[in-house]
Amino acid sequence: RKIRFTTFHQSFSYEDFVEGLRAETDDANTNVIHYSVEPGVFRLICDEASNHILTATTDVPVSAKPRIWKISIDGTGPSKIRDYCFTNGEARIGWPEVGNIKTANLNSPEFNLGHNNKLTLDEFANEIAVGDIFLCIASNTEVAAIGVVKGEYWYDQSPSQDFNAKFKNVLPVTWLATNLNFSILELNQQKTFTQKSIYEITRFSWKELLESLLKKGINLSGIKTTETNTSPYVLIIDEINRGNISKIFGELITLIEPSKRLGAEEALSVTLPYSKKQFGIPSNVYIIGTMNTADRSLTGLDIALRRRFTFKEMPAKTDLLDYVLVEGINIGQLLRIMNQRIEVLIGRDHCIGHAYFMPLKTDNSLAKLSDIFKRQIMPLLQEYFFDDYEKISWVLNDGSLNAPRFINQGGETALNQLFPSHILDKIKDSRWSVNDSAFKSKASYQSILGDSN
Secondary structure, three states: OOEEEEEOOOOOOHHHHOEEEEEEEOOOOOOOEEEEEEEOHHHHHHHHOOOEEEEEOOOOOOOOOOOEEEEOOOOOOOOHHHHHHHHHOEEEEOOHHHOOOOOOOOOOOOOOOOHHHHHHHHHHHHHOOOOOEEEEEOOOOEEEEEEEEOOOOEEOOOOOOOOOOOOOEEEEEEEEEOOOOEEOOOOOOOOOOOOOOEEEEOOOOHHHHHHHHHHOOOOOOOEEEEEEOOOOEEEEEEOHHHOOHHHHHOOHHHHOOHHHOOOOOOOOOEEOOOOOOEEOOOOOEEEEEEOOHHHOHHHHOOHHHHHHOOOOOOOOOHHHHOOOEEOOEEHHHHHHHHHHHHHHHHOHHHOOOHHHHHHHHOOOOHHHHHHHHHHHHHHHHHHHOOOOHHHHHHHOOOOHHHOOOOEEEOOOOOHHHHOOHHHHHHOOOOOEEEOHHHHHOHHHHHHHHHHHO
16 A cells, blocks of 8 residues: 555554564464564555565566565485475475375374474475465575475375485475575574474565565576656654654654655665664655644644654635535635634634535535534534633624524523622623524524625
8 A cells, every 4th residue: 555544642652653562372372472573554654665666577476475484404404305306396394204294183193293393294284375485594594595385285105216205295396596695684683593494484574585685686586676666655644743753753753854765865774673674764755744733733743853844734625615505505604704703813723624514515404514513613612712602602703693692691590689789790690501502593604604694
């Protein structure tokens, strides 16, 4: 996706935005918890927008999102079996006593298989799919060969005598490169390969592997790069002022500057704290932050972020409502005159947006207008004016045209029944109430327009 959306809030963190650790249970043993590095929304879109789009053109195409598997073929020393596999397009493992893994009962006591061995055999025969990637190791830190799985598992009942006949379990593989000594440490968060013969590698993606190989000058047979990716990728951050900017952006606050983007003269990259990967921001990534100026959010926005953004005011587009009529009342003009009064009383930052009234374009009934005013506009005005109902009544031009008032002053009991006569001239009645019947009256909305009607 070229457009992603997120919302900042007080609990939103660097781990949600860039990357963080996530606890997961082992599928084979739910009592075992392990931690993996998960990219956040910003790193994901930067990865997608990175400067090169890499595609595979092998006879058996690489999957769109291939799983990457470490495999050890007959250890790490010189091996006729491994050489045979590279020459004949195969990957082989042992355990001849099990026979055909597809039909064998791996839990049988006669095999005496430990948990890791059972998992290795099951993955080799059932989990690894056509289009997945094999990394055949040369040592616990280096890759000897890289291949693409091109066929289904099969059991070789009578293997060639050119090598140890124990290696009967076979997966067809197109080997893209052999005789390598490619260090995996930088990609794999400085982690070495373990002794387990086969397991999935999740610390880096196929795309990251390809980019790392290209940087090292290692070419893979049938793999090529396309044109530079210049398509724009957009991250929209709603309520950008609500998050702790320093905490969320961390060291990336510098990297979002145009001059620090990848490919720029002053390009910078950082080593991410969890994955230990080098990370830079592509020039075709755009960040759009939205906020409501009514809560004075701009003045409270992190200065470091303010310096790196340009700001565009988005006033209410009342013209979008000029052709919306509710029983002859022009909604565009209604909103325009209300906002002019609000601007005079408390400033333009509190003007009402046109989005509240857009549903009237499909339902221009008085009932819909009533619902919008009662459930959205009135509560908004109460918040803006801190329940100063006198000013709210000014905005609504209450009392003109002898229409039902939205705001009624006074209460059921007269002041002279509540207070003695000698203090009545010192009292200002502060009682105000919202008149529900006015929301259903066409005349009440006409009174808002006043002389502009």
